Amino acid sequence: MKTGLYIHLPFCKQKCNYCDFASFAHREKLIPAYLGALEKEAERSALKAFQTLYVGGGTPSLLSASQLRRLCGSISSFFGSISSFEESTFEANPESLTPVKIQILQKNGFNRLSLGLQSFNDAELKILGRVHESSTFLKTYQAARAGGFENINVDLIAGLPGQTLESFLTSLQQVLALRPEHLSVYGLQIEKGTPFFERGVVCDQLLMRCMLEETHIRLQAAGYHHYEISNFALPGYEAKHNTHYWDNGEYIGLGSAAASYVGGVRKQNTPDMEKYIDCIQEGKDATVFSERLTGKAREGETLMLALRKLDGVELSARQEEFFGKEIERHLQNGLLEKDGKKVKLSFEGMFLANEVFRSFVAPFEEI
Ligand SMILES: C[S@@+](CC[C@H](N)C(=O)[O-])C[C@H]1O[C@@H](n2cnc3c(N)ncnc32)[C@H](O)[C@@H]1O
Numbered sequence: 001m002k003t004g005l006y007i008h009l010p011f012c013k014q015k016c017n018y019c020d021f022a023s024f025a026h027r028e029k030l031i032p033a034y035l036g037a038l039e040k041e042a043e044r045s046a047l048k049a050f051q052t053l054y055v056g057g058g059t060p061s062l063l064s065a066s067q068l069r070r071l072c073g074s075i076s077s078f079f080g081s082i083s084s085f086e087e088s089t090f091e092a093n094p095e096s097l098t099p100v101k102i103q104i105l106q107k108n109g110f111n112r113l114s115l116g117l118q119s120f121n122d123a124e125l126k127i128l129g130r131v132h133e134s135s136t137f138l139k140t141y142q143a144a145r146a147g148g149f150e151n152i153n154v155d156l157i158a159g160l161p162g163q164t165l166e167s168f169l170t171s172l173q174q175v176l177a178l179r180p181e182h183l184s185v186y187g188l189q190i191e192k193g194t195p196f197f198e199r200g201v202v203c204d205q206l207l208m209r210c211m212l213e214e215t216h217i218r219l220q221a222a223g224y225h226h227y228e229i230s231n232f233a234l235p236g237y238e239a240k241h242n243t244h245y246w247d248n249g250e251y252i253g254l255g256s257a258a259a260s261y262v263g264g265v266r267k268q269n270t271p272d273m274e275k276y277i278d279c280i281q282e283g284k285d286a287t288v289f290s291e292r293l294t295g296k297a298r299e300g301e302t303l304m305l306a307l308r309k310l311d312g313v314e315l316s317a318r319q320e321e322f323f324g325k326e327i328e329r330h331l332q333n334g335l336l337e338k339d340g341k342k343v344k345l346s347f348e349g350m351f352l353a354n355e356v357f358r359s360f361v362a363p364f365e366e367i
């Protein structure tokens, strides 16, 4: 059975106006202690052999060159050479991924890079509170290619405040011209507690839907496989680590806020970075949440994750038994459709997936 390893680096140069991820600005001084805690947690890890690795954040590229060497060395010593993973992704922000860091990542065997661009338009990047401009992204992207990365993902967000369909499509075209192997295109979510939420920013849902529909059409026409609600890949470049999540496979997460799923138990570490460091250094568990899903809840979760994959899912007998009525209802209302033996989100369902997923999460609706 395949397993994935996720390592969370919660440091950011500046907090973006839309982001509610467990990440913090101006805490770089804690990086050495945090790396020490990661090493201790790695030493105690219940699993040691993994097929995929994802170093995410936060902004992993904010680590200095020597801190990055230390991280790579620790991963190799606890879990084997990074080049032995089938897929090893490093998440980076354009302004902090220098040519020296690219070289370190390559030398240590990372074979996939994920770059957060969000928009090619500098005025939009400013509104988002991003530290970089589009020219910084271009320079970094080209340096990553020149440095040997043959599998690059670029993140974009649709539905930004003030964004027009035209400006979004211009960003999309500019990214497409670079021909990255993978693209993640998210619809903007206004999350509680973020500056966008506090300022009362609202997202024009209709306009965002137009942007996402156009993304689907244009990227498919350009040869990309729309394989998950927000993800597109050139054939053969579908993200293995994330696909493993959607297959409800087991994974270990190391670091503050990181989640693990092993033996049917889902756990999450405290998102408080200082608490995480203290707990681990004192030899304690940093878990703040733990649950074992069983029966209908577990089947529902598996089904919900599987339906994120747009090629669909062949229902098990238990899924039919628990959710047959709900699936029938969504086949009738056009959000799901049949494809041979599989059930999958329809074109409409892709944009209203949460309507469908609600049926598979407790408390269950009575039909
Ligand atoms: C873990 S996050 C950040 C990775 C990296 N630090 C960066 O900023 O590029 C991964 C991606 O989630 C997306 N994202 C984060 N918050 C979002 C939100 N509120 N709405 C839509 N997309 C969001 C962004 O595209 C971001 O690049």
Ligand code: SF4
Residues within 6 Å of the ligand: 011, 012, 013, 014, 015, 016, 019, 020, 021, 023, 057, 058, 059, 093, 116
């Ligand atoms: S989007 Fe990325 S860089 Fe911005 S605050 Fe979130 S994790 Fe940090």
